[in-house]
Amino acid sequence: MTFYRLHDRYPGFPDPREAEPNGLLAMGGDLSPQRLLNAYARGIFPWFSEGDPPLWHCPDPRLVLFPNEFHVPRKLEKTLRKSPYEIRFDSNFQGVMEGCALIQRPGQRGTWITQDMRKAYHRMHRLGFAHSVEAWEGDDLVGGLYGIALGGVFFGESMFHRAPDASKAALVSLVRFLQMKGFDLVDCQQDTPHMRRFGARLLSRDEFLDRLDRSLEQRETLQGPWTRVAQDSLHGDL
Numbered sequence: 001m002t003f004y005r006l007h008d009r010y011p012g013f014p015d016p017r018e019a020e021p022n023g024l025l026a027m028g029g030d031l032s033p034q035r036l037l038n039a040y041a042r043g044i045f046p047w048f049s050e051g052d053p054p055l056w057h058c059p060d061p062r063l064v065l066f067p068n069e070f071h072v073p074r075k076l077e078k079t080l081r082k083s084p085y086e087i088r089f090d091s092n093f094q095g096v097m098e099g100c101a102l103i104q105r106p107g108q109r110g111t112w113i114t115q116d117m118r119k120a121y122h123r124m125h126r127l128g129f130a131h132s133v134e135a136w137e138g139d140d141l142v143g144g145l146y147g148i149a150l151g152g153v154f155f156g157e158s159m160f161h162r163a164p165d166a167s168k169a170a171l172v173s174l175v176r177f178l179q180m181k182g183f184d185l186v187d188c189q190q191d192t193p194h195m196r197r198f199g200a201r202l203l204s205r206d207e208f209l210d211r212l213d214r215s216l217e218q219r220e221t222l223q224g225p226w227t228r229v230a231q232d233s234l235h236g237d238l
Contacts, residue, residue, distance in 0.1 A: 003020060003025060003027060004025065004027075005028045006029035006056070007029070008028070008029060011029070011032065011034045011035040012038060013025070013026060013039060014026060016043050016044050016205070016209060017058075019057065019058045019059075019060065021060070022059075023060065024056075024057055025044060025058050026044075027055050028053050028054060029056075030054070031116055033120075033123055033124055033129075036124060037150070040155055041216060042058075042209075043058050043062075043187075043208060044057065045058075045157075045189060046117070049112055049114070050111075050114045058205060058209075059190065061191070061203055061204050061208075062187065062189070062202065062203050062205060063190060063192065064185050064186065064200060064201065064203050064208060064211075065185065065198060065199060066185050066186075066199070066201075067178045067183055067186065069199045070179070071198055071199040073197060073198075076165060076168055079165055080165075080169055080172060084163075084169070085135040085136060085137055085142065085143070085163070085169050086136040087133065087134065087135055087136075087169060087173040088134045088136060089131065089225075089230040089231075090125075090131055090132055090225045090226050090227045090230075091132075091134060091227060092141055093121075094118075094122060095132075095141045096132040096133075096134055096144040096146045096160070097113060097118050097121060097122070097132075099143075099144060099160040099162070100113055100157075103160040103162075113158065121146070124148065128223040128224040129149060130149075131147065131148075132144055132145070133145050133146075133170040133174045135169045135170045140162075141162075142161065142162045142163035142166045143159070143161035143162060144159065144160065144166070144167065145158065145159035145171060146158065146159075149221060149222060149223075151216035151217075151218070152185070152215040152216075152218070153185055153186075153187060153216070154185075154186045154187070156187060157189075159171065176234065177234060180234070182219070184211065184214075184215040184219070185211060185215070186200075187208075188200050
């Protein structure tokens with residue numbers, strides 16, 4: 001296996017098309033905002049365990065959800081019509097990250113959302129690039145998701161739920177917001193049956209990177225808190 005070791009002071013990356021078949025491209029470096037922005041702009045994301053150096057990935061193929069192909073299963077649509085949760089954007093980013101880190105997942109020991117990752121994405125949130133969508137039941141945060149937005153691409157990182165369909169409700173609200181704002185795609189990173197149920201499909205790495213480049217060239221990043229802009233766009237239907 002061959003992969004690159006990143007320079008601690010230089011925030012650049014090698015060509016993501018040189019990644020290993022499993023998606024691993026490089027190791028090392030830091031999680032500074034500049035490095036993370038450089039990574040996502042090239043279709044690369046960090047994924048590693050506590051105690052390991054940062055590992056950087058660009059899988060082939062890549063699971064992608066096009067907002068205009070989004071499909072809500074009939075049973076879920078029926079549930080959401082009852083508005084079981086209040087959906088908010090960017091009101092508790094830290095709570096969503098903690099929920100994603102602490103949730104127990106089948107076949108997974110521990111979490112890849114390390115303390116360093118939490119600190120790094122909190123910085124990205126304060127800079128207006130990282131966003132959360134939350135499902136609330138009264139004063140309780142019962143589900144949500146978070147990710148990075150650049151150009152017309154939302155890079156989904158993780159989601160969690162403590163109540164039935166709570167994370168799905170957050171996802172539906174997110175994608176409807178992205179549709180209204182003209183986003184090009186949602187990067188799901190890994191191939192999962194869960195996201196395929198909503199219409200996600202695989203793209204080759206080359207096609208994904210080409211679409212990412214075009215989106216970054218043609219669309220400005222919707223930077224800053226999405227709390228008010230999401231409410232205004234969805235006319236209070238959240």
